[in-house]
Amino acid sequence: MIQLAIDLAFILEKAILIGGIITVSLVVAMYSTWAERKVAGFMQDRLGPNRAGPFGLLQPLADGLKLFMKEEIIPNASNKFLFILGPGLAMMTAMMTSAVIPWGKQIEIFGRTVDLQIADINIGILYIFAVLSMGVYGIMIGGWASNNKFSLLAALRGASQMISYELAMGLAIIALLMLTGSLSLKTIVEQQSAAGGWWNIFYQPLGFLIFIVCAFAECNRTPFDLPEAENELNFGYHQEYSSMKLGFYLFAEYINMFMSSVLMATLYFGGYDIPFVNDASLIESMGMNTVAILQGLSLFAKAAFFIFFFMWVRWTIPRFRYDQLMHLGWKVMIPLALINMLITGVIVLIKENGWPF
Amino acid sequence: MNITEILFWLLTVVALTGALLVVTSKNPVYSVLALIATFFAISGHYILLNAQFLAVVNLIVYAGAIMVLFLFVIMLMNLNTETEPQKNKWLKMAGTVAGGCLLLVLVAALREADSKSTIAMVNTGDTGLIQNLGKTLFNEYVIPFEISSVLFLSAMVGAVVLGKKE
C-alpha cells in the first residue's frame, strides 16, 4: 500500500498562514494605491481622493471595480499566450517574496506553537534574490508579447535596469551578511532583537543607503521609473494592456513596494523587534500571542514608514535619464558597495582577531 | 511512494518536457521560456538532494541572469519562423550525424559506469548546505576556486576590450 507521510495539521497551518499573508499583502497593496494618491495630493497642496467613503477609503474598491468593468483588449498582432502570461508572472513573483519573511515570533493556537513565517529556509536572502531576478520576466514577456515598439523598448530598459541594480543590491547585502553570518532572515531578526535596539542600520548605514536606492530601481519607482516613462515611451511595457491585466501590473508594483519595505525593515531595522523594549521579557509578562501581534504591528509600522518614504521620494525627485541611471548603477553604486564590503570585512577581521599591529 | 518520490517524478517530467520543448518549438522565445522551466525543475531536484545553495544559485545565475540576456538578444533580433533562413540539406545531415555521435558516446560512457547502481543521497547529504559548501570551497578547493575567478576576470577584460574597440 502506498503511504503518504504527510502531516495534515502542518499543511493546514501553512495554508492558513499563506492565505493570511497573501490577503494582507493584497490589502496593503490596495491601500497603497489610495495612500499614493493621498500623499501625492497632500504634497501638491491638494486633498487627494476623498469622495468614495470617509477620507476616500473606498477609492481602491471603486478603482478595482472600474478595472474589472473595462473591456479586455488583446491586440491582434500580439502573442496571446505570452500576453496573458506576462501579468500573471509579474503578480506571482511579487507575491513569492513574502514566503521567507518572518512576520512575528510565534503564536500558540490549539496547543500548537506556530512560527509566523511560511518557510524558514537557511538561504532566505538568496531565495529573495532568485525571486527578484524572476521578476524581470513578467516585464520582458509582457513588453515583447504586446508587439509594440514602445513596449519592447520599455521592457528592455526595465530588464537591464533591474539586472544592473541587482548586482549592487547583492553586494550591499553581502556586507550585511558578513556581520550576521547567516542567510536566514529569522536568524538576522533574532540577532537584532537580542542586541537590544542596536539594529543593523547602525552598523551598515552605507549598505542601507545602497540597498534602498537599489530597491527603488528594482521596484521601477521614481526616480528610476524609466520602464514606464510617459513622456518618451507613452506608457511603458504595459501600454497595450487593459482591464485587470493592466491592474495586475500596477498591483504587482505596489506589492513589490510593500515587500521591499518589509525587507528593509527586516534586514536593517530589526524586523518585528519592538523598539525600546526587551521582547523576551515582554513575552513573559504579556503572553506569547499578545506579543506576537504587537511584533506584527511593529513590523507593519516600519514597513508603512518605508512605503511612505517611497511615495515621498516619488513626488519629490524627477526621473533620471537612461545614461545617468546606468552611470549611477555601475559606476557609483557598485564601487560604493564594494568599498562598503571591504571596510566591513576589515572590521569583522579586526574584531575577531584583535588589532594585529 | 513517499512525497519525495512523487516530487522527484513530477520534476523529472517537467524537466524532460521542458527540454524537449526547447528543441522542438518553432518560436525561439518559447524555447527560452521552456529552458527556464527546465532550470526550475532542475533546481527542484537540487533541493530534493539537499543542495539548496546550488538550487538557488542555479536560479539566480542561469534562470535570472543568463536567460534574461538570451531573451534580450532574441527579442531584439526578432527571430520568427518566417525569417528563419533555410538550411542546407548537407548541413542538416551533418547535424544529425554529429548529434548521433554524441548520443553514442554518452551511452557508451554511461553503460559501463558503476554510478547507475549507486543511489543519490536524498534528504540526507549535508555538503549542499551553505556552511559546508563554503568551508569545502575555501579549504580543499581554494586554488581551483581562485583560478576560476581569474577566468572570470579575463572574460570581463575581454568584454571591455571588445566594447572599447570602435
Added chain:
Amino acid sequence: MQTLTNRSKAVDRHPMTMWEKMYLPSIAKGMSITLSHFFKKKPTIQYPEETRPFSPVFRGLHILNRDEAGRERCTACGLCAVACPAEAITMEAAERKEGEENLYREEKYAAKYEINMLRCIFCGLCEEACPKDAIYLSETFAPSNYKREGFIYGKNDLLIPDPKTEPELYQKAVGERARKS
C-alpha cells in the same frame, strides 16, 4: 546684451563641486520642501458642500421675477432680446385672458420665453434694458448637462417660485444679495 528687466539671471554653468556631486544634500533639501507642503493647509474648496463667496457684482443665471402678489412681471416687450449682444433670448407674446389677472401683472405677457445658456455671455444688458424689473441675473451657475437642448432654459426653468405659495423657495431664489439691498 542689454536686458529688458533686472530680473534676468545668467545660467550658472560652473562644474559641480564635490558636495553637489553627492546629490544627497540637495535630495534632502527637496524632500524637506515636499514634506513641509504635506502639512500645509490645503486651499481646495470642496464645491458642492462649500462654495466660493460671490462678489457683489457677480452675474449668474437669469431669473424671471414676480411681484409681491406673485404675478409675472414680464410683458414680452422684447427689449431684452434687442439688447442682448449674443442674441440668446427669444420670446412669444400673448394677451392676458379674463380671469388670469392673478397670474400676469399687465395685459400682455410672455407665453414662451427662452434663453440659450450656451450663447449667453452673462453680460447683464438684459437686466439693464428691462423696463419692468422682470429679469435679473442671480447668484448661481448654469449647471452642466449632457445635451445641448438642456441648456435652452424655458419659462419654467427661469421663473422665480411664487412668494405666496412657496415663500421659502422664493427667498432662496432671491438670494443673499437681493435681500440685503
